Amino acid sequence: MAATTDVMTRVSWPELAEIVGKEHLRPATAADAIDGVAPQMVAEPGTAEDLARALRWAHSSGLKVAPRGGGTKLGWGNPPAGCDLVLSTARLNRVLEHAWADMTVIVEAGCRVADLQKTLAQHGQHLALDPLWPEQATVGGILSTNDSGTLRMRYGSLRDLIIGITVALPDGTLAKSGGKVVKNVAGYDLMKLFTGALGTLGVIVQAIFRLHPLPRESRGLSFNGTPQELNQLLLAIMASKLTCTGLQLRAATGSAQLDIRFDGTAQGIKAQVGQVQQIAGSRTASDAPAGVWTSHQGIWESAAAALVTKFSVLPAQLGAACAAVESAARTQSLSWKVVVQSVGAGYGRLEGSEQGLRTALLDMRDALAKMGGTMVALGGPAPVKRGLDVWGPPSDAQPLMVRIKQRFDPDGTLNPGRFVGGI
Amino acid sequence: MEARILNEFRAIVGAPGLITEAEELSTYECDGLTMFRVLPLAVLLPTSTEQVQAIVRVCHREKIPFVARGSGTGLSGGALPVANGIVISLARMNRILEVDLPNQRVVVEPGVMNLNVTMRVAPDGYFYAPDPSSQQVCSIGGNVAENSGGAHCLKYGFTTTHVLGLEVVLPDGSLVHLGDRTVDHPGYDLPGVFVGSEGTLGIATKAILRIVKKPEVIQVLLAAFNSTNEAGAAVSGIIAAGMLPAAIEMMDNLAIQAAEAAVQANYPDCGGLLLVELDGPAPEVETLMEEVAEVCTKCGAWEIRVAQSDAERARVWTGRKAAFAAVGRLAPAYIVQDGVIPRTALPHVMSEIVRLSAEVGLRVANVFHAGDGNLHPLVLYDDAVPGQPKAAEKLAGEILRLCIKAGGSITGEHGVGEEKKMFMAEMYAEPDLATMQLVRCAFDPENLSNPDKVFPRPRLCGEKTGVYEPHPLEIAGVAQRF
Numbered sequence: 001m002a003a004t005t006d007v008m009t010r011v012s013w014p015e016l017a018e019i020v021g022k023e024h025l026r027p028a029t030a031a032d033a034i035d036g037v038a039p040q041m042v043a044e045p046g047t048a049e050d051l052a053r054a055l056r057w058a059h060s061s062g063l064k065v066a067p068r069g070g071g072t073k074l075g076w077g078n079p080p081a082g083c084d085l086v087l088s089t090a091r092l093n094r095v096l097e098h099a100w101a102d103m104t105v106i107v108e109a110g111c112r113v114a115d116l117q118k119t120l121a122q123h124g125q126h127l128a129l130d131p132l133w134p135e136q137a138t139v140g141g142i143l144s145t146n147d148s149g150t151l152r153m154r155y156g157s158l159r160d161l162i163i164g165i166t167v168a169l170p171d172g173t174l175a176k177s178g179g180k181v182v183k184n185v186a187g188y189d190l191m192k193l194f195t196g197a198l199g200t201l202g203v204i205v206q207a208i209f210r211l212h213p214l215p216r217e218s219r220g221l222s223f224n225g226t227p228q229e230l231n232q233l234l235l236a237i238m239a240s241k242l243t244c245t246g247l248q249l250r251a252a253t254g255s256a257q258l259d260i261r262f263d264g265t266a267q268g269i270k271a272q273v274g275q276v277q278q279i280a281g282s283r284t285a286s287d288a289p290a291g292v293w294t295s296h297q298g299i300w301e302s303a304a305a306a307l308v309t310k311f312s313v314l315p316a317q318l319g320a321a322c323a324a325v326e327s328a329a330r331t332q333s334l335s336w337k338v339v340v341q342s343v344g345a346g347y348g349r350l351e352g353s354e355q356g357l358r359t360a361l362l363d364m365r366d367a368l369a370k371m372g373g374t375m376v377a378l379g380g381p382a383p384v385k386r387g388l389d390v391w392g393p394p395s396d397a398q399p400l401m402v403r404i405k406q407r408f409d410p411d412g413t414l415n416p417g418r419f420v421g422g423i
Numbered sequence: 424m425e426a427r428i429l430n431e432f433r434a435i436v437g438a439p440g441l442i443t444e445a446e447e448l449s450t451y452e453c454d455g456l457t458m459f460r461v462l463p464l465a466v467l468l469p470t471s472t473e474q475v476q477a478i479v480r481v482c483h484r485e486k487i488p489f490v491a492r493g494s495g496t497g498l499s500g501g502a503l504p505v506a507n508g509i510v511i512s513l514a515r516m517n518r519i520l521e522v523d524l525p526n527q528r529v530v531v532e533p534g535v536m537n538l539n540v541t542m543r544v545a546p547d548g549y550f551y552a553p554d555p556s557s558q559q560v561c562s563i564g565g566n567v568a569e570n571s572g573g574a575h576c577l578k579y580g581f582t583t584t585h586v587l588g589l590e591v592v593l594p595d596g597s598l599v600h601l602g603d604r605t606v607d608h609p610g611y612d613l614p615g616v617f618v619g620s621e622g623t624l625g626i627a628t629k630a631i632l633r634i635v636k637k638p639e640v641i642q643v644l645l646a647a648f649n650s651t652n653e654a655g656a657a658v659s660g661i662i663a664a665g666m667l668p669a670a671i672e673m674m675d676n677l678a679i680q681a682a683e684a685a686v687q688a689n690y691p692d693c694g695g696l697l698l699v700e701l702d703g704p705a706p707e708v709e710t711l712m713e714e715v716a717e718v719c720t721k722c723g724a725w726e727i728r729v730a731q732s733d734a735e736r737a738r739v740w741t742g743r744k745a746a747f748a749a750v751g752r753l754a755p756a757y758i759v760q761d762g763v764i765p766r767t768a769l770p771h772v773m774s775e776i777v778r779l780s781a782e783v784g785l786r787v788a789n790v791f792h793a794g795d796g797n798l799h800p801l802v803l804y805d806d807a808v809p810g811q812p813k814a815a816e817k818l819a820g821e822i823l824r825l826c827i828k829a830g831g832s833i834t835g836e837h838g839v840g841e842e843k844k845m846f847m848a849e850m851y852a853e854p855d856l857a858t859m860q861l862v863r864c865a866f867d868p869e870n871l872s873n874p875d876k877v878f879p880r881p882r883l884c885g886e887k888t889g890v891y892e893p894h895p896l897e898i899a900g901v902a903q904r905f
Contacts, residue, residue: 101659102765102796124665146607157606159615160584167858175858176851181763182577183795183835185570185619186843186850187877188859189583192615196607213665235525241548241639243703268707275704312605314526345607376609391609397599400865401611407861420610 011061013041016085019053020045024091032086034066035079036382042068042086048108048166048174048205051087055203056172058085059413065170066415067199069110069141072133076145076378077198078390081417089140092205095119097180103211104163104180109140109204120211128155128212132297140204146196150246150261150293153342155212162191164208167201170413174205182210193404200419201408215263219273220246220288223258223280227251227338230258231319234342236279238315242272247342250295251322253335259288259295295339299349300379307357307380309348309364311340313373318344324367325350331363332356344373358384365392394421424464424509428485432467432509435477440515442466451510454495454502455557458758458812459841463490463504470515472590472598472628478511479626480596488874491626493533493565496557498759499840501568501621501876508874511626513564519543520629528587528604529632533564537571540632549634552579555836556744567627570619572836574670574743575700577794579635581836583618590629591617594867604631616862621838622873624866638702641669642712643736646724647693651675651789653723654695655769658793660718661699662766666711670700671794677753678746678788678801685749688742691726697793698743746790747801753788754803756812758819761837762826766796775825776800783818785811797835798826824849839877848879857882 017025024044032039045051058065064082068074069089089110097106100123107116113127113134120126130149131142141147143165148157155161164178167190177190194204223233230249237247237260246261260276262269277285291298300308313321322338325348329336334356340346350360357380365375369392377390398421405412405423417423424443433441442448443465452460464487469475482489488508495502504510517534524547529540537558540551554573555561561571566582567589576584588602602614617624648654654673661668674682674696682688690696699715701708716727730736750757764772773789780787788801800822804815823833823846833839833846847856856878864884866872875881 099765099767101663101767103662104765146612156580156584159612160580169858173854173858175855177855177859179830179832179850181765181796181831181835183572183581183763183792183797184832185572185581185836186832186834186839187847187856188862189570189615189619190859190862192583192612193862195615196612201611212667216665238527239525239548239636241636241704243638264703265707265710267710268704271704271706310607312607314523314528314605316525343606345605372603373605374603374607374609395600395608395610397601397610397613400593400599400613403865404611404862407865 011063016041016043016054016057019057020050028086034074034083035385037080037083039066039083039086042088044088044091046091048092048168051089051092051203051205052168052172052174054087055168055170058087059170059411063413064416065413067140067144067203069138070112070133070136072137073141073145073147077415077418078422079382079385079417080415087203089138089205098123099180100125102180104182104208105211106180106206106208107139108206109138111139113137113139113142121214124214125211126214127161127209129158129161130293132300139207143195143204143207144197144199148345149296150248150341153247154245158195159192161209162195162207163210165191165194165204166206167194167203168205169202170409170411178208180208198415198419200405200415200423202414215245217266217269218261218263219269220259220261220292221273221276221285222288222292223283223285225256225258225283227256227322228319230256231316233258233280233283234318235316237276238342240275240279242276244272246293248295248339249318249322250339252337253326256322259292261288261293296347299337299339299347304351305381306349306351307361307384308378309361309375310345310378311348311368311373311375312345313368313371315342315344317371317373320371321368321373324364328360328363328367332360334360354381354383357381389421391420428481429465431481432465432478435474436467436469440468440470451492451495451504451512454497454500456498456500456840456842459500459503461504461506463508463510466510466512468512468515472592475511475592475626475628476596476598479592479594482509482871483595483869486869486871488871490873491564491568491622493562493568494536494560496561497565497569497838497840498761499834499838499842501838501840501873503841505874513562516628524549526604527634529634531563531630531632533562533567533627533630535563537561537563537566540634544634548637550637551632552585552635553582556747563630563632564627567618567630568620568622569836569838572792572797574672574792577671577792578667578669583615585633586614586618586630587633588631589614589617589627591625591627593625594869594872602631621840621877623863623877625872640705640708641700641702641736642708643730643739644699644712644715644719645690645728645730645739646697646699646719647691647726648695648697648723649693651695651773652770654697655773655793657697657719657722657724658766660722661715664714664718666714668699668794669702670698672698672743673791673793674743674746675789677786678750678790681749681753681788682742682746684752686741686745688738690742693726698739743790747799750788750801750803754786754805756804756806758802758815760798760800760802760819760822761834762798762800762823762831763835764796764798764826764829764831766793768829768831769793769796772798772825772829776822779818779821783814785815785818787818792835795835796831820846841876844877844879847877
């Protein structure tokens with residue numbers, strides 16, 4: 001629960017101002033609210049140590065804290081059970097060490113993804129990940145939300161790219177795990193624990209990533225068909241010896257496309273384009289339209305009120321998942337759109353009435369659960385998210401997850417209520 | 424052990440599944456690291472998840488520590504028994520339960536041999552990517568515990584990359600499912616936490632694995648250099664050219680001699696040997712192989728061969744994979760280390776190893792996963808010579824310290840286990856270790872599952888973690904946290 005007015009009156013904000021510098025502590029505005037829950041103050045510490053001190057202060061003052069990076073995905077998760085202070089990593093934005101010959105980078109959590117990529121590109125490298133809104137999103141934010149895009153079929157998701165982490169815990173501990181070598185099994189893998197933890201265990205202040213070379217050449221193709229037909233083509237491509245770096249299915253009312261991207265040498269790409277056309281048989285490819293590899297971002301971009309979900313199914317169920325979305329949408333007279341990667345993870349968008357969206361969400365979730373999949377409601381009107389767990393029904397590991405939360409954040413200081421099962 | 428408990432165990436696994444005779448128990452007194460030996464009170468060989476659960480429930484009730492064991496090939500003493508506890512061998516749970524080719528998933532029990540997964544799916548053109556040198560005998564359960572790597576993890580990743588889900592018996596006997604067949608299962612990434620936890624968080628009884636399609640073409644280039652420094656420069660050149668080989672392996676002269684003597688891999692007699700494996704579409708591999716050869720020549724390679732046939736390629740790899748055992752031909756005993764360094768630190772660390780080796784008067788053979796900076800120095804000694812075992816252990820320890828100083832790690836794939844737990848306090852600061860212990864306390868508050876491994880000191884789970892205070896060295900600017 002949010003701190004009571006009684007607690008708030010006893011909070012000594014000047015103490016926090018002393019820790020972070022008074023010019024870096026300001027009253028919150030309406031724009032700082034998370035899913036309608038308004039914090040009191042926003043603090044922007046300038047160092048990892050100051051952030052840890054600020055967090056310890058907030059914890060001992062009984063406040064509820066929401067860590068924030070670029071703020072692009074603040075609405076993900078359940079509405080917070082309380083939020084008094086936003087702890088921003090905006091000033092922790094440096095690339096500390098790009099060891100290009102070792103293909104690793106040490107970066108502060110508040111560094112924007114696009115800024116990081118710009119630095120890495122100077123040596124022909126990149127963090128092989130294409131998350132949402134890289135111009136605004138920060139390293140800490142993409143880690144906490146486990147964001148990914150089309151590159152993950154080849155390079156994996158963040159869990160496969162992060163090799164070291166430093167986190168601040170509510171008691172002020174600054175702890176690291178991993179290091180700056182790619183191969184390392186010393187101790188527990190806290191990188192993976194914190195990736196996708198939505199800031200509920202601690203605040204990520206620094207990360208170390210392994211890097212990949214930027215591709216020499218790149219070419220994309222698109223095929224048209226029904227989602228079911230394209231799912232079959234996708235499986236045939238997966239079962240072939242092609243080494244594509246992107247393979248995604250896009251579907252909406254009445255149309256569907258399969259996009260495939262090849263990166264590598266000119267000779268390699270040419271040979272593979274020939275092979276993929278053989279696999280596709282009579283279905284002819286056209287060059288992939290511009291912007292096709294940011295379609296997962298496009299799905300968010302519209303003024304209309306919409307429910308955006310993240311779903312995950314097995315690759316062979318992509319067509320069936322599209323059918324489930326379409327069926328739920330049709331029943332509720334909603335428009336729909338899906339962009340899903342061949343690994344089985346994708347986004348779906350539904351537009352229409354709030355009641356329709358809510359019913360459709362529950363229908364789609366049931367349908368996906370029957371095929372072993374999951375669906376999380378990420379963005380949507382507050383009434384749609386209210387009264388249900390946006391993450392879906394908890395698994396038998398829920399009690400264990402609760403015990404982990406209790407060990408790291410025993411008083412529920414960080415993002416209370418926002419994670420699975422109300423963690 | 425009390426008769427009533429033994430009777431209870433016998434009722435769970437049946438008489439053939441319970442070992443209590445000292446002679447038979449001695450098979451289980453150590454793993455691949457034979458310098459540590461402890462006789463357990465009993466060894467149990469369950470055949471089902473239900474039996475594992477039943478055993479662990481008894482252990483939890485009676486506060487009996489347990490150590491899970493796969494094939495016992497681990498090299499860090501991770502499966503070393505505890506004197507007042509039992510060993511739970513998963514060797515009999517060795518079924519491949521499900522093969523789903525379209526979705527590239529295989530579900531296995533923990534006792535399945537690593538190589539058997541690949542053998543099962545190879546006819547359909549797939550393989551299971553993690554390939555530790557012991558892959559013919561090591562088990563998936565052991566791989567999960569250690570987060571095993573292998574030569575090909577440079578491109579394909581480690582065990583943790585390929586484990587999507589686990590069925591786990593927690594130390595209180597409850598059964599949980601971590602992750603799933605699908606990716607991004609909602610909640611904390613607990614398969615990610617469990618893989619590599621060295622048996623300290625519970626016992627995996629099923630694993631959902633990802634398999635990979637075999638590439639169109641695989642080629643191995645073998646290049647001979649006068650020194651490991653020249654070979655190391657070639658590695659940097661290959662990486663700088665923007666290539667990601669499937670594997671880059673390096674061996675020094677002593678390791679080459681050993682491999683030659685053991686399996687006649689037909690390696691050139693040189694100071695530094697590089698094996699570079701590229702895979703992918705044929706025209707791409709062809710182009711890049713030419714570039715690799717060019718880089719090697721520029722860095723001083725005086726002999727370059729490309730293994731053309733599958734048989735030739737297999738022979739090249741046999742030499743590399745046999746290297747550890749082969750070193751046994753050069754000395755009565757050896758210690759294998761598993762340090763990791765940033766690749767660019769290789770020349771410095773190598774010259775320091777040479778210096779230390781001369782100082783102590785013990786030979787060191789070097790085998791590296793050079794692409795990812797994982798060193799396997801083999802310290803050779805004679806255990807019949809008084810003082811040599813201690814000196815070898817000390818030298819191996821000094822090499823680990825070199826790795827830590829270079830910004831690396833004390834273990835890349837063998838695990839901390841019993842062997843390297845004291846080095847954890849050198850690699851990590853106290854708050855780091857205390858934070859890791861929070862995980863352990865959430866899974867195993869009573870410290871029953873493979874206790875006293877990995878961490879230098881056991882931790883009582885009632886303790887509260889301390890608040891971080893900067894180390895004096897940090898304040899002085901001598902050391903930096905990352």
